[in-house]
Amino acid sequence: xxxxxxxxxxxxxxxxxxxxxxxxxxxxxxxxxxxxxxxxxxxxxxxxxxxxxxxxxxxxxxxxxxxxxxxxxxxxxxxxxxxxxxxxxxxxxxxxxxxxxxxxxxxxxxxxxxxxxxxxxxxxxxxxxxxxxxxxxxxxxxxxxxxxxxxxxxxxxxxxxxxxxxxxxxxxxxxxxxxxxxxxxxxxxxxxxxxxxxxxxxxxxxxxxxxxxxxxxxxxxxxxxxxxxxxxxxxxxxxxxxxxxxxxxxxxxxxxxxxxxxxxxxxxxxxxxxxxxxxxxxxxxxxxxxxxxxxxxxxxxxxxxxxxxxxxxxxxxxxxxxxxxxxxxxxxxxxxxxxxxxxxxxxxxxxxxxxxxxxxxxxxxxxxxxxxxxxxxxxxxxxxxxxxxxxxxxxxxxxxxxxxxxxxxxxxxxxxxxxxxxxxxxxxxxxxxxxxxxxxxxxxxxxxxxxxxxxxxxxxxxxxxxxxxxxxxxxxxxxxxxxxxxxxxxxxxxxxxxxx
Amino acid sequence: xxxxxxxxxxxxxxxxxxxxxxxxxxxxxxxxxxxxxxxxxxxxxxxxxxxxxxxxxxxxxxxxxxxxxxxxxxxxxxxxxxxxxxxxxxxxxxxxxxxxxxxxxxxxxxxxxxxxxxxxxxxxxxxxxxxxxxxxxxxxxxxxxx
Amino acid sequence: xxxxxxxxxxxxxxxxxxxxxxxxxxxxxxxxxxxxxxxxxxxxxxxxxxxxxxxxxxxxxxxxxxxxxxxxxxxxxxxxxxxxxxxxxxxxxxxxxxxxxxxxxxxxxxxxxxxxxxxxxxxxxxxxxxxxxxxxxxxxxxxxxxxxxxxxxxxxxxxxxxxxxxxxxxxxxxxxxxxxxxxxxxxxxxxxxxxxxxxxxxxxxxxxxxxxxxxxxxxxxxxxxxxxxxxxxxx
Numbered sequence: 113x114x115x116x117x118x119x120x121x122x123x124x125x126x127x128x129x130x131x132x133x134x135x136x137x138x139x140x141x142x143x144x145x146x147x148x149x150x151x152x153x154x155x156x157x158x159x160x161x162x163x164x165x166x167x168x169x170x171x172x173x174x175x176x177x178x179x180x181x182x183x184x185x186x187x188x189x190x191x192x193x194x195x196x197x198x199x200x201x202x203x204x205x206x207x208x209x210x211x212x213x214x215x216x217x218x219x220x221x222x223x224x225x226x227x228x229x230x231x232x233x234x235x236x237x238x239x240x241x242x243x244x245x246x247x248x249x250x251x252x253x254x255x256x257x258x259x260x261x262x263x264x265x266x267x268x269x270x271x272x273x274x275x276x277x278x279x280x281x282x283x284x285x286x287x288x289x290x291x292x293x294x295x296x297x298x299x300x301x302x303x304x305x306x307x308x309x310x311x312x313x314x315x316x317x318x319x320x321x322x323x324x325x326x327x328x329x330x331x332x333x334x335x336x337x338x339x340x341x342x343x344x345x346x347x348x349x350x351x352x353x354x355x356x357x358x359x360x361x362x363x364x365x366x367x368x369x370x371x372x373x374x375x376x377x378x379x380x381x382x383x384x385x386x387x388x389x390x391x392x393x394x395x396x397x398x399x400x401x402x403x404x405x406x407x408x409x410x411x412x413x414x415x416x417x418x419x420x421x422x423x424x425x426x427x428x429x430x431x432x433x434x435x436x437x438x439x440x441x442x443x444x445x446x447x448x449x450x451x452x453x454x455x456x457x458x459x460x461x462x463x464x465x466x467x468x469x470x471x472x473x474x475x476x477x478x479x480x481x482x483x484x485x486x487x488x489x490x491x492x493x494x495x496x497x498x499x500x501x502x503x504x505x506x507x508x509x510x511x512x513x514x515x516x517x518x519x520x521x522x523x524x525x526x527x528x529x530x531x532x533x534x535x536x537x538x539x540x541x542x543x544x545x546x547x548x549x550x551x552x553x554x555x556x557x558x559x560x561x562x563x564x565x566x567x568x569x570x571x572x573x574x575x576x577x578x579x580x581x582x583x584x585x586x587x588x589x590x591x592x593x594x595x596x597x598x599x600x601x602x603x604x605x606x607x608x609x610x611x612x
Numbered sequence: 613x614x615x616x617x618x619x620x621x622x623x624x625x626x627x628x629x630x631x632x633x634x635x636x637x638x639x640x641x642x643x644x645x646x647x648x649x650x651x652x653x654x655x656x657x658x659x660x661x662x663x664x665x666x667x668x669x670x671x672x673x674x675x676x677x678x679x680x681x682x683x684x685x686x687x688x689x690x691x692x693x694x695x696x697x698x699x700x701x702x703x704x705x706x707x708x709x710x711x712x713x714x715x716x717x718x719x720x721x722x723x724x725x726x727x728x729x730x731x732x733x734x735x736x737x738x739x740x741x742x743x744x745x746x747x748x749x750x751x752x753x754x755x756x757x758x
Numbered sequence: 759x760x761x762x763x764x765x766x767x768x769x770x771x772x773x774x775x776x777x778x779x780x781x782x783x784x785x786x787x788x789x790x791x792x793x794x795x796x797x798x799x800x801x802x803x804x805x806x807x808x809x810x811x812x813x814x815x816x817x818x819x820x821x822x823x824x825x826x827x828x829x830x831x832x833x834x835x836x837x838x839x840x841x842x843x844x845x846x847x848x849x850x851x852x853x854x855x856x857x858x859x860x861x862x863x864x865x866x867x868x869x870x871x872x873x874x875x876x877x878x879x880x881x882x883x884x885x886x887x888x889x890x891x892x893x894x895x896x897x898x899x900x901x902x903x904x905x906x907x908x909x910x911x912x913x914x915x916x917x918x919x920x921x922x923x924x925x926x927x928x929x930x931x932x933x934x935x936x937x938x939x940x941x942x943x944x945x946x947x948x949x950x951x952x953x954x955x956x957x958x959x960x961x962x963x964x965x966x967x968x969x970x971x972x973x974x975x976x977x978x979x980x981x982x983x984x985x986x987x988x989x990x991x992x993x
Contacts, residue, residue, distance in 0.1 A: 114701070121704045125691060132687035135680060177706035247937050254944045261951050265958065272962040276971055279791060279955045286798055286948050287785065293805055293941060294778075300934075301812050648943055735943075742950045746957070 119164065120173035120186045122157040123200055124239045124252075126150055131231035135224055143227040144214070148207040150231060154238070155204035158196040165193040166597065170604075172244070180244070181307035187244030190601035191449065194594075195241045195372045198456045202364040202580075203234045205460065209576040210357040212569075213467050216474075217270050217355045226266060230361070233259035237369045246296045246306045246381075249373060250289060253337065256369075257285045260362060264354040277349035284346040288336025295329030298322050299381075311381050312608065324388045330377055331392060338370030340434060341404030344427040351423035356467030356476070359419060363426055364460035368452050371433050375448065375605070383609035384440060397438035402532055404431030409539040413546070418466055419476045421543055422459065425502065428536065429455045435529060436517055443520035446595070446602035451513035453594050454501075457587065458510055461498035461580035465491050468569035468577065473562055481547055483556030488568050492551045494581045499544040501584045504537050508588040512595055615664060622664040629657035637732050641721060647728035651735025659743050667747050676744055679737040686734025693726045770811035777804030789968035791959065795952045802945045809934040809941070818929035 115122075130150040137143045165171055170189035174180065188196070207230070218226055236256025240249050261282045267274030300306055302322045303314035315323060332343075339347040347367075351359045382389045408427035415421035429451070436448030466476055468491040473480045485492045501508035514533060521529035557563045568574070587594050633654035640646030662670035694704040702709025707723025765772075777800055784797025960966050963974050 118698050118704070121698075125694060125704060129688060129691040129695065132684040132691070135684040173703065174706075175704055177703050177708060247940070251940060251944065254948070258944075258947055258951055261955070265955055268958060268962065272959075273975055275955060275959045275962055276975070279952065279959060282948065282952050282955060283785060283794055283798060286952075287782070287801070289944075290802055290805055294808065297805065297809050297812065297934075648939065742954075745954065 116160075116164070118173075119157060119161050120171050120188050120242060121175070123154045123161065123196055124186075124235055124242055126154050126157065127203075127231040127235035127238070131228045131235060134228040134231055137224050139221050139223050141211070143224040144207075144211045147210070147227040147231055148204075151200065151203040151207040151234060154234065155197075155200040158193075158200040158238070161188060162193040162197045162597075165190055166600075181305045181310035184248050185244040185307055185309075186242045187309065188242060189604060190597055191375065191605055192241045192372065194449065194453060194597050194601060195369060196238055198453050199234065199237050199241065199365045199369060202361060202456060202460050203230075205576045205580050206357055206361040206364075206464070209360070209464055209467070209573050212573050213357045213471055214355060216471050218266050219269060222266065226263070226355075229259040229262045229266075230358075232256075233263060233361075237365055240369050241372060244308045246299065246308060246311065247293075248306075250293050250296060253292070253373075254289055256366070257282075257289065257337075260358075260366065261285070263358045263362075264350050267354045267358070270355070271353050273349065274353035277346075277353045281346040281350040284336055284343070288333045288343075290333070291329050291336065292333030295326045295331075295333060298326030298329065302326065308376065308381050312383060315382065316385065319387060323386075327377075327382060327386070327388055327392070331374070331396070334370055334374045334377070338367045338374065339427055339430060341400055341408055341427055341431060344404070344408065344430075347427060348420050348423040351426070351463075352417055352420040352476075356419075356463065356470045359423075360460055360463035360467055363422065363463050364456040367426065367430055368456050371430065371437075371448070371452055375437065375445070378437065379445065379605040379609040385610045390440060393438045393440050397434045398529075401431045401434030401438055402529070404428055405435065405532065405536040406431075406539070409536050409543065412543045413539060415543075417477050418469075418481060418547055419463070421547070422462055422466065425540065425543060426455075426459060428540075429459070429502075431536075432513070432517060432533065435533070436520055439520055439524035439526065439529075441520065441524050442599075442602050442606045443516070443523045445605060446599045447513065447516035447520040449598035449601055450516050450595050453598065454509035454513040454584075454587070457580060457583050458498050458501040458508075461494060461577060461584055462502065464573070464577040464580060465495035465498065468494075468573050471569055471573065472566040475562060478547065478550060479557065480562055481550045482554045482562075484551040487556055487566050490568050490574055491577070494574075494577050495551065496548055497581050498584055499548055501588065503540045503544055506588075507585065509584050509594070510588070512588055512591050516595060618664050622660055626657055626661060629660070630654060633657070633732075633736075637728065638725070640728050641724055647731025647733075648735050650728075651732040651737075652739055654732065654736040655739035655743070658740055662743070662747065667744070671744070674740070676741065679741050679744070682733050682737035683741065686730045686732070686737065689730025689733060690727050691730075693723060693730065697723070770807070774804050774808040774811070777801075777807065791956045791966040791968065792953070795949060795956065798952070799945065799949060802941070802948075806938045806941060806945075809938045813931045813934035815929045815931055817927065818931060820929070 127150055130146065134143045134146055137146060161171070165188055170187060172180070173186040173188075175184040175186065178184070210227075210230070214223065214226055233256050236252045236254075236259060239252030240256065243249055243252060261278050264281060265275055265278035268278075296306070299311060299315070302318060302320070303311055305311055305314055336343045351363055354362065378389060378393075384390065405428050408424045408431065412421045412424035412428065415424060433448045433451050433455070436444045436446075436451060438444070468488065469480055469484065470476050472488060497508070501510040504510040504514040514537060517533050518530045521527065521533065633650045633656075636645040636653060637647060637650035638645075640650065658670055658674060661673070693707075697706045697709040698704055700709040700712070705723065705727070707721075708714075708717060708719040710719035710722045711717075712719070781797050781799070781801025781804055784800065785794050786797075788794055788797060956966050959971070963971055965971060965974075
């Protein structure tokens with residue numbers, strides 16, 4: 113077997129098979145060790161794939177040896193190679209972290225089931241990213257979503273609100289996926305093909321109602337999945353009440369993959385020649401992106417629960433990506449892709465820090481963070497650094513993405529958008545600063561259940577968390593991986609879509 | 613003994629339903645049918661059994677643990693076929709690699725039979741698992757069952 | 759002036775749209791979690807109907823793989839391409855008009871089979887594409903059938919009619935069916951997970967009504983006083 117030739121499918125297949133196997137493992141340490149090993153393997157495959165794609169250009173893989181457009185094609189170019197690396201990288205960081213966190217929050221006897229669902233979810237997200245077939249995207253989207261519902265619901269042992277959150281997520285997610293299928297059906301109706309590259313060729317010059325309706329259904333469907341403001345209502349509760357490790361993984365990957373699907377459909381399938389897309393960008397994505405940046409960030413300021421606060425902040429950050437997309441320029445697209453990766457890194461680190469607090473104090477409300485610097489200094493500083501990254505302080509990835517966003521808005525002639533970005537970053541200072549102030553300047557609570565002395569989180573949690581924090585700093589200083597690749601990817605997408 | 617007629621009828625029907633499931637399963641290679649439909653029919657036989665003899669009796673015949681294993685095995689049959697074709701030098705699910713020297717694509721037949729068998733196994737056991745848990749209505753699903 | 763015929767012959771889309779709206783309406787308006795799942799199922803079913811109804815293509819034909827592909831999969835491709843020659847348009851690729859004609863009467867299986875054999879006998883080169891070949895087929899195939907002398911007149915005219923009907927053959931594209939089978943599996947899985955969640959919610963809260971769930975959460979978060987106020991506001 114030629115391993116390199118099989119590379120495009122490996123990141124998807126490995127966790128899929130391993131997920132089924134994890135179900136059979138005895139409870140205890142085994143499923144966790146297996147999941148960690150597999151997610152590292154998957155990350156390795158994705159990293160090799162990224163290297164190969166960066167060196168030699170897009171790779172096409174024919175499932176079952178059926179050539180496109182008849183068979184299912186996995187087509188990896190730089191844009192999805194980056195997302196593959198992000199998703200599998202976050203999985204590789206969360207999996208080792210999960211052991212202690214999951215043991216504390218979930219019945220240990222359920223652990224084989226938890227890790228099976230986790231691996232299947234990883235496989236689904238990677239599948240959405242890797243595939244070049246419109247219907248296959250739906251199937252993988254649902255594979256990942258179904259396992260996500262189960263994972264979120266497992267938080268029900270800690271807080272029964274996880275159950276209602278998972279149910280709301282299920283209803284909204286299924287509505288979104290079904291809208292997406294309707295859109296794909298309309299496109300299939302108009303073109304007779306499901307292959308994304310082939311769709312692009314056959315859609316060229318088609319400006320009829322069927323295609324426009326298909327576009328609208330796909331936009332709304334994926335909008336629901338990526339929690340585009342104001343379709344974000346499922347997100348805050350799902351992230352707040354899911355088990356902490358699950359929150360970290362989802363916040364860093366699930367919505368990012370949906371953003372990627374939107375990019376793929378906008379630029380690789382419809383293309384900027386499709387006049388309807390330009391209207392949608394200007395009159396839907398731009399206002400909704402800006403509204404999300406402000407409304408969601410403002411709501412985040414008034415949250416009493418740090419996980420909910422971070423969840424609302426995620427909705428706001430998605431607004432930045434949509435804003436970048438909505439310019440319809442190469443710079444804007446590059447900025448959106450950069451922020452997609454960077455936001456995954458900073459949200460992952462932040463949620464892992466919260467998970468450490470939950471592990472020791474069993475609470476993720478603001479009160480638990482009071483005086484944390486004296487009780488859990490290592491966790492506190494991880495939170496502070498990734499919080500600075502979220503705000504966009506120079507030296508962190510947050511700054512890189514804000515910089516590219518600002519540049520893109522000036523290049524697109526939307527100087528006011530640059531002002532909006534800065535203004536909404538100031539709101540981020542408010543909500544991050546509020547928690548940081550609690551941690552650094554306040555005294556620990558003197559009475560009540562939170563006052564008991566606590567130790568720092570165990571090493572198995574600190575190392576993955578700090579790995580992500582280090583990534584935040586490293587990619588903040590050396591931008592050739594994230595920004596360089598994203599710019600190349602954006603240029604390639606723009607060539608396909610007929611933009612400049 | 614209550615529900616005598618129902619129980620006797622069920623006993624008569626049980627084996628033919630399983631047989632029909634297998635027919636649908638293996639006929640799927642040439643015509644309508646296939647793993648999903650067959651899996652559901654297969655599960656129906658056991659659901660009928662549970663309805664007439666009680667869930668406990670059915671669980672004795674087919675415990676939840678066996679279903680969990682069957683579920684995982686089914687997925688592994690499916691994905692394993694794909695991995696096997698990869699190991700034999702083809703692409704994922706490139707069935708021709710299973711019988712490389714065949715003149716009439718024998719590999720395609722082997723491949724689809726194996727994959728559909730995996731699908732059937734997974735679907736039947738998943739359907740029964742869902743039924744067990746809904747019908748069992750335990751206050752909370754016992755994690756031991758997973 | 760409303761073109762009633764135009765509307766009526768697209769009845770499959772109306773069914774799809776009405777079912778879709780009913781489904782979404784139930785999901786949004788009902789507070790009961792199980793009713794929401796029912797709505798979700800109606801919504802998904804409407805999409806299945808849409809996909810299946812676009813699977814009928816007038817004048818379509820099986821997707822025939824180009825000659826270059828035969829070396830890989832001759833068992834599948836060769837037979838079909840021997841009958842039809844060059845590559846034919848993919849079924850769904852037929853233009854909007856022919857797709858819109860789809861809901862019109864679908865011929866029974868019998869004439870379709872007759873046509874298949876007739877096409878097999880048709881000499882090559884009837885047309886560059888499979889579609890043209892199909893249209894050319896009935897005439898040539900019908901001649902020898904009509905040739906038998908008297909006595910067989912009725913049968914011959916019936917066959918001729920069948921051949922004529924076949925000219926407007928409605929081809930069943932299997933691909934949407936396959937897609938929908940997949941979507942049904944996904945839908946069943948979603949329903950199962952949704953119902954399982956509803957059961958768990960009922961165990962945890964003792965209710966599956968959305969209002970009561972929200973009230974219970976509010977009481978848990980802000981104390982009983984808030985809950986009473988919420989109850990009062992509702993009453």
